[in-house]
Each structure stands twice: as C-alpha cells, then as structure tokens.
Amino acid sequence: MSTLFNLPDETPAPPAGDRRSSVADLNAIIKRARDIMRKDSGLNGDIERIPQFSWLLFLKALDAQEEDREDFGTGPFRPLIEAPYRWRDWASCKEKQRRTGDSLTQFVNTELLPYLARRSGSPELDVIGTIFKEVQNRMRSGYLLRSVVDAIEGIDFHAQDEVYTMAHVYESMLQELRDAAGDSGEFYTPRPVVRFMVRMTAPKPNETVLDPACGTGGFLVETFEYLRKQYGKELSADAAAEIDANLRGIEKKSLPYLLATMNLLLHGISRPNLTLDNTLRHPIASHRHQRVDVVLTNPPFGGEEESSVPKNFPTDKRTTDTAWLFLQVIMERLTEGGRCAVVVPNNILFEGGVGTKVRKAILDNFNLHTIVRLPNGVFAPYTLIPSNVLFFDRTGPTKAIWFYEVPLPEKRRNFTKTKPMNDVHLAELEAWWGGPERSGRVTTPHAWRVPVKELNDEVDLDLQNPHQKDELAHRDPSELIADLIESEQELLTLLQQLQREFDGGQQ
Structure with a gap:
C-alpha cells in the first residue's frame, strides 16, 4: 500500500538484485x-524540468494512495482530490477520455492547478494547497505534456518496494538539480555531511527537530531514516506518528x-511539517x-536579505549577511539542553563587528x-569557500x-564534483568523537583543544592546527598552480553543461 499520508510499517529494502532492476x-x-521535456520550448534546463516532473509525480503518487485508502481504509472515505481532478480522471483514464494538445494544457492551467491551489481544511489538504499555490505548468505543448x-504512468506507487526505490532515485535527481542550478544551487548539502551531523546530534523520537532553511529536506529525511533505524522496533504506533510532527522545516x-515535500513523502514521512516562509522575517x-x-541546518552562505529583515534583530547585531542572522535565530530557537549542528562559511570564525558579538553570545550562553573544519572542495565547484560545522548546545x-x-x-589536494566526499572520509572523525557523551577525546594530528580563556578579544576561532605546518606556505608553486587549474576545469565543465542545456532549450 502507498505511504504518502499514512506512516508505513517498517518495510525492509528489497533484495539488491530486485532493487538494481x-x-x-x-x-x-x-x-x-x-527527454520528452527537453523538446518543449517552455522548459529551460533541469532547473525547470525537475520541478515540472516533481509535481506531476506528486499527483500520480497521491492518487495511488487515495485508491489504497478507498479500498483498504476503515471508516468513511473522503477524497483529498475530487473528480475530475484526480490523476485517474485526466491522466490514466481510458483513451477516449484522455485530453491532449491544447485541451490538456487549458485544463491543467485553468482548471486543475487553480483547484489544487484552493485545497485546505485539514493537514493533508493544506499540504496540497500550499504546494500548488506556487506551481505553474511550464510546458507549452499539450502533446509533449x-x-x-x-x-x-509506468511508475507503480501501489508497490512499497517501488516507492522505496523511487525515493532514492529522487534523491539523485535533487543532486542533479544542484548541479543544474549553478550559483543558485542552495538546495543540496552533501549527504555524508548531513548523515554525520544527524548521528552526532543523535535526535530521539520524542524530540523536536528543526531545519530553518530546509531546502529540499535532506536533514529531515536523514533524521527520519536515523530514527527509524535506531528506534523503529521500539516505537509504538502513537510514537511513530509523533515523529512526523516533530520533524519541522x-x-x-x-x-x-515543493521538492522537499515530495522528498519527505517518498521517504515515508506521512505528514510533512513544512512551512513556506522566510525564517528571518519574524522578530527575533x-x-x-x-x-x-x-x-x-546549512543556511545560505553569503546571502543578503531585503532591508526590512535586519530590523527584526537587536540593533548591535544587525547585518544583511544571512549566515549571521540564522545563527542568531538558532540561538533563540534552542530549548534548555537543546543542541545544534550548523554548517557555516569560514568568515563566521573570524569576522569582526557583528561577528565578534555573535560569537561572544554563543560562547557565553552555549x-x-x-x-x-571541512576540507577543501566539499561544496565544489559551486563554492570554494572553506566550510565548517559548529556543534553547540544550551547547557551552559x-x-x-x-x-x-x-x-x-x-x-x-581537494574534493571535486567528480570525486566528492563520502562517508568513509568522516569515519576517523566519528571514531574520535566519543559517542553521545563525547568521552575519551584525545589530541591527535587532526584534533586539538583550546580553552576559551586563551582566545583573543575578538574571539577569533579561525585557528591553525598546531600539529600541522602551514602547508600552503611550504607547498611547491607548481602544486598550487595545478590546484587552480583543476578548480577552473571543474567550473568550465559546469558552465559548458549549462550552455548545452540552454542551447537545447532554445531549439
């Protein structure tokens, strides 16, 4: 049975051979x-094709769930989507009843999408209405649509194994969307980094987990997978249902x-607790x-908000840099004993002015x-800015x-798009971590401890590893040049890909 709006039982992954097939x-x-969408003049690149595919996929999946509810559910059945707007009515109906060409595009644009955008009145209906308020059909040809x-139609959402497989295929599409988005690609955080952050914060089933800049929902999906793996056999039906409400984005x-909602639904989060809103627009x-x-979370790097947003923050901590604003929000959002893992750019460790004040607030109150300190290229080629993960909690x-x-x-010399970071590269760090209590930590060539009293007045945290020489200063110039060439080649490859996408869209 489909799992979109009802939490599934623990379902094992299909055998490897079946999954590959x-x-x-x-x-x-x-x-x-x-390939069909590439022929449509209304779509330019995967940045538009993948969302188009996603909302169609959502309607197909939802209709399968509705059929299962009608056939196997208990109590009176009330459809979330009524005829003639169900997928079965206009998409998988008999040949004589199928719309195509101008008839199909007119129906989708003037009847179907406005109807879906008006749905409201229950958590499930609110999800549908919120998604489709922003959806547009960008395909111009009704025949290609x-x-x-x-x-x-070839995807069977009645089969649990197929839903499981589709969830992982969909994740790969989201990574492609990051590739296609270029310098707007703020939708995707490398999964090894996400999984590590989840494991080290170790959420529990009864705890609320928030990503205030959730993108396509990667942190929430990985948290859900972690909870199901760690506690699945111990959860009562009520506790399992509570997880959905506790995962917030x-x-x-x-x-x-839209992409996050579809991602969470495919992974079995029955009622995605997502809000379409700007976290920073509310008073601190x-x-x-x-x-x-x-x-x-991994809030946007180097982004800037409209001039009214900083006014929501204390006068001495106002800035248009979103990373600093999100840090202030996170500090306010954590309950007593709460904990956080957040990806930040390198300037967060040393920047003065507002930066110094925010760092002091973290050290004094958390x-x-x-x-x-993440190595070079974790987010390459989309940004070469060095990145870090801060772990802090409200315990003093x-x-x-x-x-x-x-x-x-x-x-x-660095990670690249074609040779990215994977889980094994964080295994040594995880072994050193010391479990939930962070016990038994020792100094190593990669780890060192700094008492707060040794920091300077600016609380500069951009500290060099005392066990390592300044590798940059002692490297051969030819190696430095090779690094630059490799980075430029990565960027050139991405630009050429975007150019091909653009040229294809103009044909």
Missing part, C-alpha cells in the same frame, strides 16, 4: 520523461518547498516561543564544544572548544 526501470522512465504523463522559496524575540530540541557557557580538521585522502 527496479532502479534501472525507474531511471529509464525518468530519462524518457526528461501528454507524453510525459504517459511515461509517469521552514523554506522561503516555493521550488525547494518571537522565536523564543517556538523552541525545539535539535537544530540541523557550549560550543566542537568545530569540525563554553569552557573549551575541540577543533577537528578533517584531512583529505592521501594524494588528494
């Missing part, structure tokens, strides 16, 4: 649909909101009334127990900070 079949369907719909852009004091146990002021510098693999 199913993945191949689903990839073939997706490729066929995307019909072909895409027919391709999606806020996203201000309609495209990633208001966040104190919505505190949570855990915050997991235990900033660990700073993980910071007395000392552990730094851990994740090393690059041997003979590697």
Whole structure:
C-alpha cells in the first residue's frame, strides 16, 4: 500500500538484485520523461524540468494512495482530490477520455492547478494547497505534456518496494538539480555531511527537530531514516506518528518547498511539517516561543536579505549577511539542553563587528564544544569557500572548544564534483568523537583543544592546527598552480553543461 499520508510499517529494502532492476526501470522512465521535456520550448534546463516532473509525480503518487485508502481504509472515505481532478480522471483514464494538445494544457492551467491551489481544511489538504499555490505548468505543448504523463504512468506507487526505490532515485535527481542550478544551487548539502551531523546530534523520537532553511529536506529525511533505524522496533504506533510532527522545516522559496515535500513523502514521512516562509522575517524575540530540541541546518552562505529583515534583530547585531542572522535565530530557537549542528562559511570564525558579538553570545550562553573544519572542495565547484560545522548546545557557557580538521585522502589536494566526499572520509572523525557523551577525546594530528580563556578579544576561532605546518606556505608553486587549474576545469565543465542545456532549450 502507498505511504504518502499514512506512516508505513517498517518495510525492509528489497533484495539488491530486485532493487538494481527496479532502479534501472525507474531511471529509464525518468530519462524518457526528461527527454520528452527537453523538446518543449517552455522548459529551460533541469532547473525547470525537475520541478515540472516533481509535481506531476506528486499527483500520480497521491492518487495511488487515495485508491489504497478507498479500498483498504476503515471508516468513511473522503477524497483529498475530487473528480475530475484526480490523476485517474485526466491522466490514466481510458483513451477516449484522455485530453491532449491544447485541451490538456487549458485544463491543467485553468482548471486543475487553480483547484489544487484552493485545497485546505485539514493537514493533508493544506499540504496540497500550499504546494500548488506556487506551481505553474511550464510546458507549452499539450502533446509533449501528454507524453510525459504517459511515461509517469509506468511508475507503480501501489508497490512499497517501488516507492522505496523511487525515493532514492529522487534523491539523485535533487543532486542533479544542484548541479543544474549553478550559483543558485542552495538546495543540496552533501549527504555524508548531513548523515554525520544527524548521528552526532543523535535526535530521539520524542524530540523536536528543526531545519530553518530546509531546502529540499535532506536533514529531515536523514533524521527520519536515523530514527527509524535506531528506534523503529521500539516505537509504538502513537510514537511513530509523533515523529512526523516533530520533524519541522521552514523554506522561503516555493521550488525547494515543493521538492522537499515530495522528498519527505517518498521517504515515508506521512505528514510533512513544512512551512513556506522566510525564517528571518519574524522578530527575533518571537522565536523564543517556538523552541525545539535539535537544530540541523546549512543556511545560505553569503546571502543578503531585503532591508526590512535586519530590523527584526537587536540593533548591535544587525547585518544583511544571512549566515549571521540564522545563527542568531538558532540561538533563540534552542530549548534548555537543546543542541545544534550548523554548517557555516569560514568568515563566521573570524569576522569582526557583528561577528565578534555573535560569537561572544554563543560562547557565553552555549557550549560550543566542537568545530569540525571541512576540507577543501566539499561544496565544489559551486563554492570554494572553506566550510565548517559548529556543534553547540544550551547547557551552559563554553569552557573549551575541540577543533577537528578533517584531512583529505592521501594524494588528494581537494574534493571535486567528480570525486566528492563520502562517508568513509568522516569515519576517523566519528571514531574520535566519543559517542553521545563525547568521552575519551584525545589530541591527535587532526584534533586539538583550546580553552576559551586563551582566545583573543575578538574571539577569533579561525585557528591553525598546531600539529600541522602551514602547508600552503611550504607547498611547491607548481602544486598550487595545478590546484587552480583543476578548480577552473571543474567550473568550465559546469558552465559548458549549462550552455548545452540552454542551447537545447532554445531549439
């Protein structure tokens, strides 16, 4: 049975052989649909094709769930979507009843999408209405749209194994969307980093978990997977249902909101607790009334908000840099004993002015127990800005900070798009971590401890590993040049890909 709005029982992954076959079949369907969309003049690149595919996929999946509810549910059945707006009515109906060409585009644009945008009155209906308030059909050809719909018909959302497989195929599509988005690609955080942050904060089933800039929902999906794996057999039906409400995300852009909703639904989060909103537009004091146990996030790097947003923050901590604003929100959102893991750019560790004041506020009011310094290229080629993960909790002021510098693999100068970071690169760090209590930590060539009293007046946290020489200063110039060439080649490859997408869209 489908799982979109009812929490599924623990379902084992299909055997590897079956999964490979199913993945191949689903990839073939997706490729066929995307090849068809490439022919439509209204769609330019995957940045538009993947969202178009996603809302169609959502309607197909939802209709399968509705059929299961009608056939196997208890009590009176009330459809979330009524005829003639159900997928079965206009998409998978008999040949004589199928719309195509101008008839199909007119129906979708003037009847179907406005109807869906008006749905409200229950949590499920609110999800549908919120998604479709922002959805547009960008396909101009009703004949090509019909072909895409027919391709999606090949996906069977009644089969749990197929839903499981589709969730993982969909994740790969989201990574492609990051690739296609270029310098707007703020939708995707590398999964090894996300999984590590989730494991080290170790959320519990009864705890509230928030991502205030959730993008496509990666942190929430990985938290859900972690909870099901760690506690699945111990959860009562009520406790399992509570998890959905406890996983909370806020996203201000309609495209990633749509993608996140679909992502969470496919992974079995039955009622995605997502809000289409700008976290930063609310007065900072208001966040104190919505505190949570855990915050997991990667807020936008270097973004700027409209001039009215900084006015929501204390006068001495106002800035248009979104990273600093999100840090202030996180501090207000954490309950007593709450904990956080947040990805930040390098300037957060040393920037003066507002930066110094925010860092002092963290150290005075929170235990900033660990700073993980990520190696070069984790987010390449989309940004080459060095990144870090801050781990802190509301358990009292910071007395000392552990730094851990994740090393690059041997003979590697940086991670790249074609050779990215994976889970094994964080295994040594996880072994050093010391479990939930962070016990038994020791100084190593990659780890060192700094008492707060040794920091300077600016609380500069951009500290060099005392066990390592300044590698940049002692490296051969030819190696530095090779690094620059490799980075430029990555960027050139991305630009050439975007150019091909653009040229294809103009044909």
